[in-house]
Amino acid sequence: MKSKALNHSVVTFSIPQRLAGLMVLMRPRQxxxxxxxxxxxxxxxxxxxxxxxxxxxxxxxxxxxxxxxxxxxxxxxxIERDRRHPTKRHKRPMAAGSVxxxxxxxxxxxxxxxxxxxxxxxxxxxxxxxxxxxxxxxxxxxxxxxxxxxxxxxxxxxxxxxxxxxxxxxxxxSSWMFVTTLCLALYLAAVKRRQELARSGTGSREVLQKYSLGLIDRYAEMSATGALVFYSLFVMSAHTELIVTIPLVLFGIFRYWYVVEQKGGGESPTDALLTDWQLMITGMAWVVLCAWRLAGGS
Known part of the structure; x- marks a missing residue:
């Protein structure tokens, strides 16, 4: 009887664990x-x-x-590379064996x-x-x-x-939105590669063997500058009422770089955003201010 009860408990708890593994595999945080x-x-x-x-x-x-x-x-x-990674072997469901x-x-x-x-x-x-x-x-x-x-x-x-x-x-x-989004995305992608190289070395990704920290830093700096400049030109030419949001964008870029350099974030832009309260508040304030101004607020 005890053996049957034990087996039943294993089956009962294994199903939710597998479902949880599938959910993690989908990466809802991303x-x-x-x-x-x-x-x-x-x-x-x-x-x-x-x-x-x-x-x-x-x-x-x-x-x-x-x-x-x-x-x-x-x-x-x-899956095989993740199994050799110091953290991914535990975080990735397929590498960990939960899926x-x-x-x-x-x-x-x-x-x-x-x-x-x-x-x-x-x-x-x-x-x-x-x-x-x-x-x-x-x-x-x-x-x-x-x-x-x-x-x-x-x-x-x-x-x-x-x-x-x-x-x-x-x-x-709009062409402005296109180029601004591209520059911002290149900045986030470059920082992601930078942190992977700085924290895990060249072993975590084959492509990291072809980069250096100095090179990726220059990519990130150029992209961040482009994102700020093009966003500013975008609002000044198409939405002058949003000029007041430029300081928030500038602060967000500065803060994100601080999180990268001083707190070791940036390998996952999502984690950096969700774990830093100043970035979260800045993002929400930017959305609210944009909506208010575009709705006719003064």
Whole structure:
């Protein structure tokens, strides 16, 4: 009787653990990146229209599923390397053994099936997501080993999110928003590579053998400067009412760099944002101030 009870308890608790492993495999914390999909909703001032909000949120949900699918593929490809990594061998479910390959495959098929259904609802958005998926598959199957190319592919994901948000609302993406998003994304991607190299050395990624800290620092500095300059030109030419948000953007860049240099963050932009209260407050203040000014606040 005791043996049967013990076996029953193992089965009971193993199912939630496996489900939790699948959820971790999807990396819901990284869904924060998908708020970039909502940028056109904010800057067009359409956030007061319920139909526009619904379309934007649906496109963000589709991007959440697409990004989760790319994480599953990437973890599948990197399972052996992750098992040798000092931290990923515990954090990545497949490397840790909490999610089996068949379970991961079933999750991947499910995500792709949901995205296929999404194409019936938002075909234009899904065309952008299809490009995102193809780029990330190319990244996972080889391009992540190509220096500079790897950084640009990471950055392109943020740009495609903004384009998808615009497609959902049937509005164009301004050239200013495009180049500002690209520079900001390149900054985040460069800092990510910098921290990986500084904290784990060249062993964690093959491409890191082709970088140096000095080189990546220059990439990051140039991209951060470009993001600030282009954002300032964007608001001064298209939305003069948002000039008051420039100090917040400047503070956010300074603070993020502080988190990177002094607190060892930046390897995951999402973790850096969610663990630093000053960055969180700055981000929320920027959104609120932009919405208020675009809504006619003075």
């Amino acid at each position: 869904w924060v990146k998908n708020v970039f999909v909502l940028a056109p909703l904010l800057f067009t001032g359409m956030f007061a229209q319920s139909s526009a909000v619904k379309q934007a949120l649906l496109s963000m949900l589709l991007f959440c599923m697409a990004s989760s699918a790319t994480y599953v593929v990437n973890d599948w490809r990197d 089996t390959r068949p379970a991961a495959a079933a999750l991947l098929v499910t995500l792709y099936a949901l995205l296929a259904l999404g194409a019936l609802v938002q075909p234009k958005v899904m065309s952008v997501i299809a490009i995102y998926i193809v780029l990330n598959l190319a990244y996972s199957f080889g391009l992540k080993h190509q220096p500079v190319v790897d950084i640009f592919i990471i950055a392109s994901g943020f740009v495609l999110r903004v384009i998808a948000g615009a497609m959902a609302l049937s509005v164009p993406v």
